[in-house]
Amino acid sequence: xxxxxxxxxxxxxxxxxxxxxxxxxxxxxxxxxxxxxxxxxxxxxxxxxxxxxxxxxxxxxxxxxxxxxxxxxxxxxxxxxxxxxxxxxxxxxxxxxxxxxxxxxxxxxxxxxxxxxxxxxxxxxxxxxxxxxxxxxxxxxxxxxxxxxxxxxxxxxxxxxxxxxxxxxxxxxxxxxxxxxxxxxxxxxxxxxxxxxxxxxxxxxxxxxxxxxxxxxxxxxxxxxxxxxxxxxxxxxxxxxxxxxxxxxxxxxxxxxxxxxxxxxxxxxxxxxxxxxxxxxxxxxxxxxxxxxxxxxxxxxxxxxxxxxxxxxxxxxxxxxxxxxxxxxxxxxxxxxxxxxxxxxxxxxxxxxxxxxxxxxxxxxxxxxxxxxxxxxxxxxxxxxxxxxxxxxxxxxxxxxxxxxxxxxxxxxxxxxxxxxxxxxxxxxxxxx
Numbered sequence: 001x002x003x004x005x006x007x008x009x010x011x012x013x014x015x016x017x018x019x020x021x022x023x024x025x026x027x028x029x030x031x032x033x034x035x036x037x038x039x040x041x042x043x044x045x046x047x048x049x050x051x052x053x054x055x056x057x058x059x060x061x062x063x064x065x066x067x068x069x070x071x072x073x074x075x076x077x078x079x080x081x082x083x084x085x086x087x088x089x090x091x092x093x094x095x096x097x098x099x100x101x102x103x104x105x106x107x108x109x110x111x112x113x114x115x116x117x118x119x120x121x122x123x124x125x126x127x128x129x130x131x132x133x134x135x136x137x138x139x140x141x142x143x144x145x146x147x148x149x150x151x152x153x154x155x156x157x158x159x160x161x162x163x164x165x166x167x168x169x170x171x172x173x174x175x176x177x178x179x180x181x182x183x184x185x186x187x188x189x190x191x192x193x194x195x196x197x198x199x200x201x202x203x204x205x206x207x208x209x210x211x212x213x214x215x216x217x218x219x220x221x222x223x224x225x226x227x228x229x230x231x232x233x234x235x236x237x238x239x240x241x242x243x244x245x246x247x248x249x250x251x252x253x254x255x256x257x258x259x260x261x262x263x264x265x266x267x268x269x270x271x272x273x274x275x276x277x278x279x280x281x282x283x284x285x286x287x288x289x290x291x292x293x294x295x296x297x298x299x300x301x302x303x304x305x306x307x308x309x310x311x312x313x314x315x316x317x318x319x320x321x322x323x324x325x326x327x328x329x330x331x332x333x334x335x336x337x338x339x340x341x342x343x344x345x346x347x348x349x350x351x352x353x354x355x356x357x358x359x360x361x362x363x364x365x366x367x368x369x370x371x372x373x374x375x376x377x378x379x380x381x382x383x384x385x386x387x388x389x390x391x392x393x394x395x396x397x398x399x400x401x402x403x404x405x406x407x408x409x410x411x412x413x414x415x416x417x418x419x420x421x422x423x424x425x426x427x428x429x430x431x432x433x
Contacts, residue, residue, distance in 0.1 A: 034122070036329070039117040075091055112381075141173045155302060181405070184196070227251070230252065230254075237260070238268070242276070254283065288309065
């Protein structure tokens with residue numbers, strides 16, 4: 001296989017669809033392959049009940065485009081799928097165009113030009129599946145996670161959903177949730193690959209392994225120290241709390257409750273811990289939590305949450321619904337007119353308008369050739385990501401993107417952060433499109 005694999009994996013060239021290869025082969029045959037084209041990624045609407053989306057996966061996407069190569073194994077597999085002329089062209093394929101887009105951690109709304117891919121038709125069309133699979137998955141997870149972070153109101157959240165999704169998606173989900181404000185993940189590969197802090201504790205199997213609960217707790221404390229987190233709901237929670245303090249002393253780090261009426265159990269556990277002198281011991285809640293459950297627990301004595309299934313599946317919206325559409329050919333706007341799936345032709349950009357106080361008020365989507373007036377508090381949203389096939393230097397790091405999202409959410413009008421159904425947090429205004 002040509003090229004050397006990066007730490008994140010090997011060639012991603014076969015992460016494409018047959019119809020993309022069909023169009024590539026046909027365009028090479030009929031002479032349209034080299035037409036200068038612009039493709040845009042956008043979402044026609046937000047998932048039901050959502051008021052904003054979060055752009056995530058951009059960093060992973062750019063790394064994947066760098067590895068988008070057709071080596072010997074990939075070409076051998078495609079023999080008989082495309083003709084020899086196309087195989088020869090694929091052997092030399094490198095994306096050589098430009099990409100602009102919303103920075104990772106940016107909010108998006110219906111119609112926002114989230115990513116713009118510019119190049120020859122054949123260069124750009126091959127990237128459709130790769131672009132959409134990464135952005136749709138990661139943005140769905142990050143959008144759900146951001147709502148959970150808002151609902152938690154400053155309390156830490158650990159991502160622990162690796163067992164509820166595909167093994168590759170687990171690592172991507174951990175990255176997306178960290179971007180959205182989760183503090184840690186239980187996924188060790190995410191730490192190795194992306195530098196995300198990890199955390200975790202023993203499962204019910206640890207308690208069941210031992211002859212009694214006290215033996216399990218005592219062994220865990222001996223191995224990990226009294227600052228560990230003990231899972232107390234395998235049997236009777238009240239008895240579990242008592243034995244946890246007996247094993248670790250009043251300096252016990254935390255207890256975790258994973259089932260039952262979590263709010264009521266948290267109150268009872270807090271009272272019991274305080275009565276036993278473990279006043280600094282924290283309470284961690286987990287067990288099928290989503291943003292609504294977290295919000296309902298806001299008044300309870302909870303110190304942190306563990307979220308799994310809900311966040312890695314987008315909390316009911318497992319895809320962001322983004323599409324990849326051709327909007328310009330050789331400088332001529334083109335647009336799909338199908339009912340309910342129409343698009344706006346022409347290369348576009350966006351300006352976000354703000355009040356002097358810093359509150360965002362609207363998203364203005366416009367033709368890139370005719371930008372609107374930019375006020376002193378307004379901001380052009382897309383940034384350069386790739387030029388002539390090479391990543392732009394100095395792109396935001398994961399930590400910087402995390403901070404960008406935090407600031408973006410602060411700028412949203414307060415009603416835009418509600419979990420209830422409503423209009424998007426910012427209206428999208430199309431000017432000259």
